Amino acid sequence: MDKNYELNKVEKITSIKEMLELAVKEAGDDIAFEYKDENQKIIKVTYKEFVRDTEELGTALSSIGMADRHVAIIGENSYKWLTVYLTMLKSTGVFVPIDRELTLQELINVLKHSDSEVLFYSEKYEKWIPEIKKSIPNIKFFIGLNKNETSENILSYDILKNTGKTVLDQGSEIYTSLSDDENNLKLLVYTSGTTGDPKGVMLTEHNLISVIYYGLQVADIGKKCLSVLPYHHTYEAVAGILVALHKHACVCINDSLKNVLKNLQLFKPDFIYLVPAFTEVFYKNIWTNAEKTGKAKALKKLITVSNGLRKTGIDLRNKLFKSIHEAFGGNLKEIVCGGAPIKPEIGKFFNDIGITLINGYGITECSPLVSVNRLKFNDSSTVGVVLPCCQIKFENVNEDGNGEICVKGDIVMKGYYKDKEKTDKVLKDGWFNTEDYGYMNDKHQLIITGRKKNMIVLDNGKNVYPEEIENYILNIPYIKEVIVKGVKSPEGQEVALCAEVFLEQENEIEAQNIEKKLKKDIAEVCKELPIYKKISKIEIREKEFEKTTTNKIKR
Secondary structure (H helix, E strand, C coil), X not given: CCCCCCCCCCCCCCCHHHHHHHHHHHHCCCEEEEEECCCCCEEEEEHXXXXXXXXXXXXXXXXXXXXXXXXXXXXXXXXXXXXXXXXXXXXXXEEEECCCCCCHHHHHHHHHHCCCCEEEECHHHHHHHHHHHHHCCCCCEEEXXXXXXXXXXXXXXXXXXXXXXXXXXXXXXXXXXXXXCCCCEEEEEEEECCCCCCEEEEEEHHHHHHHHHHHHHHCCCCCEEEECXXXXXXXXXXXXXXXXXXXXXXXXXXXXXXXXXXXXXXXXXXXXXXXXXXXXXXXXXHHHHHHHCCCHHHHHHHHHHHHHHHHCCCXXXXXXXXXXXXXXXXXXXXXXXXXXXXXXXXXXXXXXXXXXXXXXXXXXXXXXEEEECECCECCCCCCCEECCCEEEEEECCCCCCCEEEEEEEXXXXXXXXXXXXXXXXXXXXXXXXXXXXXXXXXXXXXEEEEEHHHCEEECCCCEECHHHHHHHHCCCCCEEEXXXXXXXXXXXXXXXXXXXXXXXXXXXXXXXXXXXXXXHHHHXXXXXXXXXXXXXXXXXXXXXXXXXXXXXECC
């Protein structure tokens, strides 16, 4: 379809507690979670069992007086992580998910700034507990997700939860009777500046249920997903986990990034949330394998035949590309992407073989979903339609029609925790300035052109968004990564553009010819761009760019 269609019907909710009660009522015996235990045995948990687990843990936290406090967690994705998360969302306290890649000092900075009084942690961080105890007396309890014993204020998750079970079995409603104002702070997420100047995004329960409710109105997700991305990021924790729970879907927990393909085959999901870097790896592996087995020409021909048949109303993609589908478990219909642009040829390829690649846009300060493509209204060059609860406006629009994207609506944060100055800088009359640039196309799909902080201002006054040019350059098959940056004159002005590239390791081009070929190929893919956006200098890197925990290049 080339135009938008009516919104999906979604059950309205006013709290996370109500959402889970509804799930138990409508799908209590359905599987909520699947995961592998330490013996690689698959554990299945129903919605009834999951809600009971949160009630036992919540009763235990209430019993030690912590269900109304700031409760932090650091650790790998796990079922226990999710029980802490949903337990706190139903409490009168605040949940603080912490980036598992932080250094010890960064972790201490966040714990101090967030006023956390409880820290749940996985085994990997056990060695840090003595130093944290010494540095932050405000933390009353340390709860080890993998600990078998309890000593002083260092508790075992299992033992603590069992005490909650006992109290709950005796009829206690100390936790289950709790209710909170939906406009109170509920989720405190740290996005950057953790070394010396932490920045905590304050999200309310109203923010979260708005993403769930309005997100499902435009998103067409399936009934079983593989959950891969880190839970401390709102993209997976809110747009992934919470949205799936309201859909009464089954969430399969991926145990390791290296096992994604293996777990796709094991759990056989019909949808998955990823960042575009993953899809690029999948795409590359499919074509590499096709080349190695001598089937690349046949695959290209099959795509052409399939697309021709689809124009006549015949869709045989599941049969024609059966071997590729089986590599993804056999049921995968949809990959939902966020965090970066999708290369158009990758979006087209997956659609051609019968796995729809859906791109969206969001930012933590918007809980985090602003817009998303739809299953039958999908254009990979855009980030889709804006959520029905949002208004969008563009400020400081330039001659190319690009403006700073500002968002207003139910998904916008309360502000930055304990930082009025930073809050006032980005929030004005309810409008949040994302500091991303973009515009709306004639079909009312949002297009992102770049990030304000990455913008290059040339000496001729022209503004250049490097991401736009990078997307062109990434169409060159042997370029794996690229950053476009300004070339400065002796006076410090940016006078031209440089492309710093990292090439595919198996690249067979002779070293002495590579720069010449790069200049030619980059000029070819960028020929549609105006002269001031052309690349005049090329640098070749020997190793990959350093990445963030969501696999974005650190600029």
